[in-house]
Amino acid sequence: MKRITKNIGLRGELPAPADTTNETDLNPSHLYAIIDIETTGGQPAQDKITEIAIFIHDGQKIVDKYNTLINPQRPIPYFITQLTGISDEMVQDAPKFYEVAKEIVEFTEGKVFVAHNVRFDYSFIKKEFADLGYTFQRKTLCTVRLSRALIPGLPSYSLGKLCKSIDIDLKQRHRAIGDAEATAVLFDKLIKINRPVVDGNMHMAAENTSQLLKQEIKTSLLPPNISKEQVDNLPMVPGVYYFHNEAGEVIYVGKSINIKKRIIQHxxxxxxxxxxxDFKNNIADITCELMGNELVALLFESAEIKRMKPFYNRQQRRSVFNTGIFVYEDEKGYKRLTYGSINKADNVSMTPLIALSNHYKAKGFLYHKVSKFNLCQKLCDLYKTSGACFDYQVHQCNGACVGKEKPETYNVRVNAAIDSITYEHNSFVIISKGREPGEKTIVVVEHGTYLGFGFVDETFSASSLEDFKGAITRYNDNKDIQQIIRNHMRSKHKDKVIVFE
Structure with a gap:
């Protein structure tokens, strides 16, 4: 058995990338490259590898191994050194990744890439090769998933706690050589757990292992707690899906016109x-709600994110929109945009054009409209002065603030700005495809305010807006919802729209 402990200077062109996927007719005699790495941090896009260890297993035993420190060509953070024991001094004379790249390719060629939480190690190594202009691709297998399948019910499947649970001696924790060796011993134990000899039939035992490994390689990129059957049973229709953790809590809400396809992409x-x-490792269950079409899926997703505030959703979490953008006409005939509290709109007693979360967001929104439509800062309450606004002094305002530009000319641009944030119609209903044949969805907007959506039988008959309002579930209106509906109305949709003026 050979052990390489440092770079031996192999250079030259990297071999052509292998054409490989996670589809395989694997049998236990194939080779597995069991890999662990140490890095300068947790993000492949910006961090680098500091150590790599590879143990080769032939389906029966460990037959070879490789290990080297790598100079990351950047400082190693103090807390990483405290965790791994790898310091800047230790890697100062170590080879750089490009100097060992050919060895890594050759050492893993034709082998299944095995790791504990394989996505971490595989993503880092792929990124290092991508930086060299090379596509690194291997079949993958995750020992976390394999462990959960063969040793269910353990309190933890982290490498340290798992090794303790099944009596694997884990030396040099948080060093690539120590963790890779422990993972190799774990892998050896796992494939032998699934290989009992029945009536002396070794062939049947080996076939048992072959089928299990083949299945795990096909599903190695799934979260450890998610089975292939769960994914296979997902619907391929529009709707909203929920990822739950082991406690049943919703940790993420998403939408798609094809739920199954979108989740596989995740x-x-x-x-x-x-x-x-961590997000993927925390997914323990998937549920979904069918919506029938993309518009209703978007509306429901937004409402659910605001209601549940899942930990891993960052967009659309805000559920309080206290500030509005308003429009009114002053005594000189100029249309003026302003902002203020929706509930305390001073002397502006009309419905807001759009609702935003706070005054800071509202001012930023108005500054954008001023710039895009060449409006006056003073007439948008962004520049407090009794004279000309600042933009007029630098020749970026046409002078509405001092009466130089006539109201009818200025108001054309204000109306264009208003059109960009409001609906074409004041009150309308959107009728679209439902969740199943014979059903339709309806979305109701009244006086520019979204009221909600509902599902109705295709025989549903309505002669007034009130009839439609009685068939929906009410939901809150807000900036995110308004943007969703505006985008839909401006798209090339084929929905039926009934307008009430």
């Missing part, structure tokens, strides 16, 4: 940060 995306890895 799981196939390369790991970008430690947080994204």
């Amino acid at each position: 799981f196939n995306i390369d790991y970008k940060s430690r947080k994204s890895l």
